[in-house]
Amino acid sequence: MILIVAEHAHGAARKSAFELVAAGRALATASGSPLAALVIGADPSSVATELAGFVSDVHVVADPGLEPMRAEMATRAVVHAAETLGARVVLVAGSRSGQSYGPRVAMRLGGAYLEDVTDVSYEGSDVVAQRPTYLARISATVRSQAERVVVSVKLGALAVAPLADTTGRVHQLDVPFADEDRRLEPGPREAAAKGRVALEEADVVVCGGRGFGSSEAFERHVVGLADRLGAGVGATRAVVDAGWRPYGEQIGQTGKAVAPSLYLALAVSGAVQHLSGMNRSRVIVAVNKDADAPIFKVADYGIVGDVLEVVPALEEALAGRD
């Protein structure tokens, strides 16, 4: 069987869950095996009901210790479900959470771990995937050699699955958690951008660099434009290092990797580390004072100019039809 682990927030499945459904359906069809979903959390019943419209069997593990997510709690739950249900392939989201418990699940199952893949399929009886390597300059083809395989799927890499004509069954699973699974005690949390679309789920991302000159100008122009477009806000490492924006908004090797339909790089020079976090975007726009900035080499549309002039002009042009 193919098992997907559906992530959720605020009582609803995350977009990644439906990307996993799409990948899971393709693998299930190719191997002639059933597809099931696993939902873990403090009380994920509404998420289970939502997923039952997409998958014929939804398994639920409810325990207060699963929220906020703790890697060892999640590992125990996913391993128990995979073993109980006889899953050969476990698909998890390539989120911070998924990448935290994914390797542990794979090792505990004695299986292979195909990490942060942009594509996954069966070739004969082997699971084969594509994944970025070397700061996303290369895509490697990897093949599982194991009976079981855990695959983490890069956020935004796959199209989301359409609703199926099904009302799936929801099953409760009891998991024998151990004391050591709870050995890390979660303390205070700080939420990233409140009320704004999550960076990895955003269809449009507006990213700004140091060229804005100050955090106030960044807020006014980059965040302002993002709000107008319903976009996620991204920042370069230099901006984060300067303390203008939180780490959670950093795009690149040490930050997040995004692949939106539209990526606006404003005063971003385009260092390799930055490109590795955004070079899968469908359409890239670059605005930079320096005509020789490397970002223009990967841009679909480029404007040489001062962002402090171009962004207000862009706002005006957008307002013309709004």
Place this chain on the structure above:
Amino acid sequence: MTIITILKHVPDAESRVHAKDGALDLSGATFVIDGMDEYGVEQALRMREAGLDAEVVALGYGPASTTQALRTALAMGADRAILLEGDELHDPLTVALALAAVVRDEAADLVFVGGKQADWDSAALGPALAEALAWAHVDWTTAFALEGDAFEAVHDVDDGSETLRGRLPVVVTTQQGLNEPRYPTLPNIMKAKRKPLDTRPADVGQELMVVTGHTGTERERRREMLEGDARSAAAELVRRLRGEAKVLREEGR
């Protein structure tokens, strides 16, 4: 106590890395200590400088050239180094099992490893190493404080950051923000040459995953420059995004 910091030697970010006929070509690349791993070395040194009685051991995995990364760590201030010599193409789970054996031999209580390796673009090594040791792990760590055997860490999660408390032993994956790694001074680089560096073959088991090919990821881009003053270039851009590229919706969400 013993603190182990894991190191890899990876192609410099500015290096040319490409693929030809399915094969990876690293001949044009210069190799450096993985930037993400440096934060772990720095953290261990700072904890010792703040009064912790600890030996700092740099543990490298990779081909013989990895000794260069280990010498960098020794020049920063690590006490000694161990190289597990192995094929760089092993997957992180296989590497983690080999590293775990050394961590056990050294009776270490605290392991630092970079949050994401710049060769495999993998964030799996830390969690996999913790699993191999049956330890807890904290990933994407931006603050770490130890008091006795109790620690408090701040780390990034999907929607922000979170504080975690626990007790040693633990594997901590490091990233930017944790500290500012020092540059080795010339006298320390000279001193590092006399510090012990032990090389042993990695004890690698059956591989569970193989790499069968490589391709470049560069995409065809339009690379169109929109001319004119800010106002006319911006207007042209909006027209192109709505018409030609069809990536702007008329209604906001």
